[in-house]
Amino acid sequence: MHHTTEIVVRGYHIDLYGHVNHARFVEMMEEARWRFFDDRSSREALSKTDSPVVVVNVTIDYRAPAKVYDTLIIDTSTKSIGRTSAVIHQRITIKESDTVVVDADVTFVAIDRVTGKPVPIQGIMRELLEAAK
Amino acid sequence: MHHTTEIVVRGYHIDLYGHVNHARFVEMMEEARWRFFDDRSSREALSKTDSPVVVVNVTIDYRAPAKVYDTLIIDTSTKSIGRTSAVIHQRITIKESDTVVVDADVTFVAIDRVTGKPVPIQGIMRELLEAAK
Amino acid sequence: MHHTTEIVVRGYHIDLYGHVNHARFVEMMEEARWRFFDDRSSREALSKTDSPVVVVNVTIDYRAPAKVYDTLIIDTSTKSIGRTSAVIHQRITIKESDTVVVDADVTFVAIDRVTGKPVPIQGIMRELLEAAK
Amino acid sequence: MHHTTEIVVRGYHIDLYGHVNHARFVEMMEEARWRFFDDRSSREALSKTDSPVVVVNVTIDYRAPAKVYDTLIIDTSTKSIGRTSAVIHQRITIKESDTVVVDADVTFVAIDRVTGKPVPIQGIMRELLEAAK
Numbered sequence: 001m002h003h004t005t006e007i008v009v010r011g012y013h014i015d016l017y018g019h020v021n022h023a024r025f026v027e028m029m030e031e032a033r034w035r036f037f038d039d040r041s042s043r044e045a046l047s048k049t050d051s052p053v054v055v056v057n058v059t060i061d062y063r064a065p066a067k068v069y070d071t072l073i074i075d076t077s078t079k080s081i082g083r084t085s086a087v088i089h090q091r092i093t094i095k096e097s098d099t100v101v102v103d104a105d106v107t108f109v110a111i112d113r114v115t116g117k118p119v120p121i122q123g124i125m126r127e128l129l130e131a132a133k
Numbered sequence: 134m135h136h137t138t139e140i141v142v143r144g145y146h147i148d149l150y151g152h153v154n155h156a157r158f159v160e161m162m163e164e165a166r167w168r169f170f171d172d173r174s175s176r177e178a179l180s181k182t183d184s185p186v187v188v189v190n191v192t193i194d195y196r197a198p199a200k201v202y203d204t205l206i207i208d209t210s211t212k213s214i215g216r217t218s219a220v221i222h223q224r225i226t227i228k229e230s231d232t233v234v235v236d237a238d239v240t241f242v243a244i245d246r247v248t249g250k251p252v253p254i255q256g257i258m259r260e261l262l263e264a265a266k
Numbered sequence: 267m268h269h270t271t272e273i274v275v276r277g278y279h280i281d282l283y284g285h286v287n288h289a290r291f292v293e294m295m296e297e298a299r300w301r302f303f304d305d306r307s308s309r310e311a312l313s314k315t316d317s318p319v320v321v322v323n324v325t326i327d328y329r330a331p332a333k334v335y336d337t338l339i340i341d342t343s344t345k346s347i348g349r350t351s352a353v354i355h356q357r358i359t360i361k362e363s364d365t366v367v368v369d370a371d372v373t374f375v376a377i378d379r380v381t382g383k384p385v386p387i388q389g390i391m392r393e394l395l396e397a398a399k
Numbered sequence: 400m401h402h403t404t405e406i407v408v409r410g411y412h413i414d415l416y417g418h419v420n421h422a423r424f425v426e427m428m429e430e431a432r433w434r435f436f437d438d439r440s441s442r443e444a445l446s447k448t449d450s451p452v453v454v455v456n457v458t459i460d461y462r463a464p465a466k467v468y469d470t471l472i473i474d475t476s477t478k479s480i481g482r483t484s485a486v487i488h489q490r491i492t493i494k495e496s497d498t499v500v501v502d503a504d505v506t507f508v509a510i511d512r513v514t515g516k517p518v519p520i521q522g523i524m525r526e527l528l529e530a531a532k
Contacts, residue, residue, distance in 0.1 A: 008300075008304070010296070010297060010300045010415075011296075011300070011414050011415030011416065011420075012293055012296055012297075012414050012415075012420050012422065014413075014414055014415040015410050015411050015413055015414070016409075016410030016411075016413040016417075016467050017410065018415075021410075021411050022159055022163065022188060022191065023156045023157070023159040023160040023163065023411065024156070026155055026156040026159050027156040027278055030155065030156065030276070030277075030278055031276060031278075034274075034276045034277070038274070043335060054195075055155060055195055056194065056195055056196075057192070057193065057194050057195065058155065058191075058192075058193045058195075059190070059191075059192045059193075060190065060191045060192075061189065061190050062187075062188055062189055062190065062191075063189075068415050069309060141433075141437070143282075143429070143430060143433045144281050144282030144283065144287075144429075144433070145281050145282075145287050145289065145426055145429055145430075147280075147281055147282040148277050148278050148280055148281070149276075149277030149278075149280040149284075149334050150277065151282075154277075154278050156278065160411055163409070163410075163411055164409060164411075167407075167409045167410070171407070176468060201282050202442060288425055288429065288454060288457065289422045289423070289425040289426040289429065290422070292421055292422040292425050293422040296420075296421065296422065320461075321421060321461055322460065322461055323458070323459065323460050323461065324421065324457075324458075324459045324461075325456070325457075325458045325459075326456065326457045326458075327455065327456050328453075328454055328455055328456065328457075329455075
């Protein structure tokens with residue numbers, strides 16, 4: 001099941017062009033991923049995983065601008081899971097509208113804490129990702 | 134000719150993981166593009182262009198982490214120019230090393246100020262992009 | 267009545283020193299003020315006020331560090347209201363603890379939209395500030 | 400001798416009101432302090448000091464707005480030094496004008512790395528602060 005969360009656009013998210021700045025979307029998507037893990041697992045469980053994940057690629061399509069007071073809905077879901085990597089899709093829409101603001105793919109790799117080499121995605125991390133398809 | 138600029142990593146660029154946060158790279162790449170236009174044109178000339186450009190896609194490969202006190206070199210160049218759109222490539226490396234931190238493609242479209250429809254990239258904007266191949 | 271709101275500390279709020287960065291607190295206090303006005307008035311009502319307010323002074327005491335996963339409670343209240351200016355007090359504490367992280371005073375002045383000169387704080391703005399004592 | 404550095408205002412520094420956002424000034428002042436220490440000492444020397452300094456108070460007067468393309472001059476100097484604490488003054492002006500944008504006092508305390516208790520400001524830190532009066 002997809003995870004969704006809301007963020008209201010404030011004056012400090014806006015840049016010279018009167019719209020939400022690109023870097024702010026990257027931050028909002030990170031916030032949504034933190035909430036996804038917070039809502040569906042415990043910090044204790046996650047902190048026990050042997051293999052942290054690192055972001056290796058972000059691909060963002062900016063489809064429409066967002067402006068102050070827009071309530072953004074950030075939908076986070078699993079697009080694909082391989083042995084050592086996974087792709088999370090994040091779509092930002094404006095609440096009570098059909099407007100898609102951003103479509104993004106975020107690719108992670110699980111790595112060994114010591115060697116830094118890719119390792120299989122396992123345990124609670126794989127469960128969370130499977131459940132968010 | 135490529136444009137290059139430097140940014141030193143400070144404590145406020147760093148996040149929980151001890152490395153430069155993703156959103157900060159997006160901001161640093163925006164800073165580099167502002168400097169590119171600043172260094173190679175005048176604000177007066179640019180402000181006269183009929184057609185502003187908007188970013189429609191950013192694709193970022195994170196290749197290596199950057200840490201505090203690293204001097205980052207941001208190389209900005211034109212990857213391709215079409216009739217109404219162009220792709221700028223930005224590569225971030227760590228000074229005095231072979232370490233590539235980020236490789237990114239930023240795709241722009243020129244739009245009509247009134248209708249918002251794509252229009253040909255012309256004038257000084259096309260000249261600047263052609264010169265940065 | 268004071269207004270309170272919560273923000274959970276995320277990895278991107280943290281800086282080199284492992285604690286929430288100062289600029290982030292300034293941003294969090296701005297977010298809390300936006301929520302205060304959102305929760306207690308309508309945008310339509312506020313947008314009709316003749317005199318926008320501008321921040322002229324911020325005084326922040328940093329009393330204790332905040333770290334990732336802390337749930338911050340931001341308490342916003344009116345400290346004093348004069349004819350043309352007011353002081354809002356914002357206190358940030360860590361939920362389920364006695365730890366005060368930040369105490370701040372934010373001083374605003376109401377100004378005339380055209381002349382920029384200080385004018386009396388009136389209407390809904392004064393009502394909201396009086397009610398938050 | 401005061402330390403001065405320049406930062407050009409970009410589109411991403413600007414917020415809804417068309418001016419540099421407050422939190423950005425706090426970040427710019429931190430950047431200026433990093434450059435101050437970078438320009439006048441070595442990282443090796445500073446990293447050897449026994450007692451790190453922590454900011455305990457920031458008091459900021461916002462005197463005038465700054466807008467895109469303004470070149471800001473950030474002047475950093477020592478206002479006072481006590482036994483365990485010091486106050487740095489930072490003034491931001493717009494280049495080639497008499498406009499003061501921000502006046503700020505930043506109060507630091509030297510603390511013991513282990514106990515967290517205030518300790519005397521000594522060595523290179525005291526020398527740097529004395530020299531910036």
